Amino acid sequence: MTQEAQKERSMILQKEMIDGLFNDLAKAKETGKKVCYTFIPGNLSELIRTFDMLPVYPEINALQSAMRKKSAAYIKEAERNAHSEDVCTYVKCDVGMMMKGNIGPTGLKIPEPDILLLSYTGCFTFLKWFETLKREYPNAKVIMVHTPYQENGVMTPEMTEYMVKQFKEEVIPQMEAVTGIKYDEEKLKRHLVLAKEAQDWITKIFDTTKHRPSPIDAYFAGVYYIGPINIGFRGTQEAVDYYKELYSEIQERIRLGLGPITPEGEMKEEKYRLVVEGPPNWTSFREFWKIFYDMGAVIVASSYTKVGGVYDMGWRHDSTRPLESLAEYCMNCYTNLNIPQRIDLLSKCITEYQADGYITNSIKSCNSFSAGQLPMMREIEDRLEVPVGFIESDLVDPRYFSYSNIKNRLESYFQMLEQRKVIHESEEV
Amino acid sequence: MKTLKEIIDICKFQAFDLNFTRAKEWKLEKDGRVLVGYMPIYFPREIIHAAGGMAVGIFGGGDRKQIIKGDAYYQSYICHIPRSIIELALDKHMAHFDGFIFPSICDVIRNLSGIFKQQKIGKFVKYMDFPQNFLPEIGGVFYQQEMQHVLKYIKEINGIDVTIDALNHAIDLYNKNRKMISYIYNIRQDFPWRLSIEDVYYIVRAGTVMPVEEHNELLEQVCEHIKENIGVPQDKIKVVISGAFCEQPAIGLIKAIEEAGCYVVDDDYMLGSRMILGDIDASSNNPLEAISNSYIKQSQYSSSIYDVNNPKEYRLAKIVESRGATGVIFAAASFCDPSLLDAPIFQNAFNKMGIRYISFQYSENINQYKVIKEQVGAFSDSIKLWEDEPVTAVI
Ligand code: SF4
Ligand code: SF4
Numbered sequence: 001m002t003q004e005a006q007k008e009r010s011m012i013l014q015k016e017m018i019d020g021l022f023n024d025l026a027k028a029k030e031t032g033k034k035v036c037y038t039f040i041p042g043n044l045s046e047l048i049r050t051f052d053m054l055p056v057y058p059e060i061n062a063l064q065s066a067m068r069k070k071s072a073a074y075i076k077e078a079e080r081n082a083h084s085e086d087v088c089t090y091v092k093c094d095v096g097m098m099m100k101g102n103i104g105p106t107g108l109k110i111p112e113p114d115i116l117l118l119s120y121t122g123c124f125t126f127l128k129w130f131e132t133l134k135r136e137y138p139n140a141k142v143i144m145v146h147t148p149y150q151e152n153g154v155m156t157p158e159m160t161e162y163m164v165k166q167f168k169e170e171v172i173p174q175m176e177a178v179t180g181i182k183y184d185e186e187k188l189k190r191h192l193v194l195a196k197e198a199q200d201w202i203t204k205i206f207d208t209t210k211h212r213p214s215p216i217d218a219y220f221a222g223v224y225y226i227g228p229i230n231i232g233f234r235g236t237q238e239a240v241d242y243y244k245e246l247y248s249e250i251q252e253r254i255r256l257g258l259g260p261i262t263p264e265g266e267m268k269e270e271k272y273r274l275v276v277e278g279p280p281n282w283t284s285f286r287e288f289w290k291i292f293y294d295m296g297a298v299i300v301a302s303s304y305t306k307v308g309g310v311y312d313m314g315w316r317h318d319s320t321r322p323l324e325s326l327a328e329y330c331m332n333c334y335t336n337l338n339i340p341q342r343i344d345l346l347s348k349c350i351t352e353y354q355a356d357g358y359i360t361n362s363i364k365s366c367n368s369f370s371a372g373q374l375p376m377m378r379e380i381e382d383r384l385e386v387p388v389g390f391i392e393s394d395l396v397d398p399r400y401f402s403y404s405n406i407k408n409r410l411e412s413y414f415q416m417l418e419q420r421k422v423i424h425e426s427e428e429v
Numbered sequence: 430m431k432t433l434k435e436i437i438d439i440c441k442f443q444a445f446d447l448n449f450t451r452a453k454e455w456k457l458e459k460d461g462r463v464l465v466g467y468m469p470i471y472f473p474r475e476i477i478h479a480a481g482g483m484a485v486g487i488f489g490g491g492d493r494k495q496i497i498k499g500d501a502y503y504q505s506y507i508c509h510i511p512r513s514i515i516e517l518a519l520d521k522h523m524a525h526f527d528g529f530i531f532p533s534i535c536d537v538i539r540n541l542s543g544i545f546k547q548q549k550i551g552k553f554v555k556y557m558d559f560p561q562n563f564l565p566e567i568g569g570v571f572y573q574q575e576m577q578h579v580l581k582y583i584k585e586i587n588g589i590d591v592t593i594d595a596l597n598h599a600i601d602l603y604n605k606n607r608k609m610i611s612y613i614y615n616i617r618q619d620f621p622w623r624l625s626i627e628d629v630y631y632i633v634r635a636g637t638v639m640p641v642e643e644h645n646e647l648l649e650q651v652c653e654h655i656k657e658n659i660g661v662p663q664d665k666i667k668v669v670i671s672g673a674f675c676e677q678p679a680i681g682l683i684k685a686i687e688e689a690g691c692y693v694v695d696d697d698y699m700l701g702s703r704m705i706l707g708d709i710d711a712s713s714n715n716p717l718e719a720i721s722n723s724y725i726k727q728s729q730y731s732s733s734i735y736d737v738n739n740p741k742e743y744r745l746a747k748i749v750e751s752r753g754a755t756g757v758i759f760a761a762a763s764f765c766d767p768s769l770l771d772a773p774i775f776q777n778a779f780n781k782m783g784i785r786y787i788s789f790q791y792s793e794n795i796n797q798y799k800v801i802k803e804q805v806g807a808f809s810d811s812i813k814l815w816e817d818e819p820v821t822a823v824i
Binding site: 078081082083084086087088091118120123124125127128129130131132134135142144146148149151158162165166169170338339340342343362364365367368370371372373374375379392 | 501502503504506507511533534535536537539540541542543544546547548555556558560561562564566567568570571574732733735736737740761763764766767769770771772773774776777
């Protein structure tokens, strides 16, 4: 098999999985499957699968709409209906999409929810988002799971117990009532075993950026890699197969000494290795990425790829403690970490992946990420003496992506990195 | 008894004393006293009182604190209050505070708790995760554990183990406090000219920065004064203010709304002081459980409390009706997620219910409100003139 063909296989696998999910969703009414809307951070994929439900992730619909240049119209629609200019644009994009018929990214209609599973993890907006949706879908059952915040940088037994009680006394009985399916813990355990396997693989994948050149871009390509594990396939054999395949493709790239693949082919020279904090911009995703790869900058780690779960510190789902394990999973998502934990995690990435710099992409409408990014950046700069850069954009609102501003800022930043390199090299000589 | 003017002058000074002088004096009066700062919206101050401490409200620097360092902590598209709080902290306005509580109201306050931790401000920093599960045996238990953590921090400082009696005594004091504030609002509902909303604001806010016993004394006197038929009625409409529960509007704006032709007969400016509706059981053997039950079962609606089984639009509509108000003013701090994300929920419902409203945004440090005043004036006029027409406008 050629290198090209191998590369395509993981992509094909992913496409098949996602298309399959959207097809199943479009047929949910006929097949009688129940539909569960939920969020990526703290997504209870394994439990949803235990009840044979189909998941819908409103954030994914929003970002896909942005990549297909549809988000501006959706946002406008929501703003016409009293939504403020200044709030999370994912919410507005989703609400606008719903108002315009709820046609999903693949062109198929997304069914109405039977359950709104509010896995309230790491972001207050989720709560408001589903309060809004509940008013649009009065027949849907809202199931709230309150995930305690890791305010002291630890998950205490009390916090876990609080969540487990919610699972036992609220979430599971309500899922049983809506689906008519009895809770089967053995089935959940089987999904958790597979979830752990996928987590092992994805950790190994993101760890490959230790190589020079890095065989992958852990941000711009990373957002594709986290797709299956985050959007409902965690806990399935399909996800394990996908990650195995992806890992072997990456191994092959390492063997051949190749850098990351970009939309314009392979990145030829790795000049700068960066760690990025904050979600990407989706409306101009390609242009945004291009600024980096044109400059020979590769992202070796990013916080965004940890929103659906932080696995690189060793945490895994554990089938011997199924509900406790679901609780810990939720509490351990990136935006549920406190600011000192985030700083430590990013510092670890910078050190372990030998990054030359640290960049913050601050998202205008996402306080969960953005509030605190400036002091985090200064702390990292002081602690590691690493050059830091700061840019601003938005997730899905094209009005807040200024290509020239971002490009200018990044160019100056790369110049600074270059100068530092020269100084370092001359010092070494 | 002090005159009403004397009381208002005291409260006005206390409410905006960014050096928290009274709290500092109180702490120095006796060994073992601790000061615990809390951010909006609500915190059960009773538990601090029972532990020999005083909970002190921190509502930002308003238009009285110039921001120099705070802007380096926050991007321009984040509300103003966290930068003024950090400025106050870095300028040592709160150097005499022992600890800080950050209630779980939004991501900004949550992450600010992390910045305080990172910068090691205070002897303890507690992000207080209020339950979003409203079953006493689940969310209630978790909430009690959260309160226990706070008490543990205080004990590490002053060695005090809280007793049931001390907790019940504190509950009793705050019950009285809330009852008197509620009395003031009830009087104003029918006779809003007896005390302006500006004065009410001073009186209620002062209570967040002084010992509750002293505040209760002042409140008692205020209640006596406003039993009298003082002031002169004016031709104004009655409105309810909603959405201004965290970052506070500058006092000039609070004043301007009434000057523009409205009597504000209810508001959520100092929501925390009025959060619990009615009394908390002050004779229980488990006072923490009583406090927890009061939060779960008898708290006011709030943009930070998940409301699906208790929709906020109907609760606000009920307040409007019971206060005899003819309109609602939605006032949100700029970039305030909880308030702004609630706006479509309220406004869509009110369009259907035929409740008139306007909405605007403000920032604590902006004291130019000519445009807002004009809009409020137009709103008031339109209600007076066109009683039957639904009125909506957005500034
Ligand atoms: S505010 Fe941020 S974390 Fe929250 S829903 Fe929006 S994009 Fe996601
Ligand atoms: S003003 Fe709003 S967004 Fe800002 S801290 Fe307060 S509640 Fe949070």
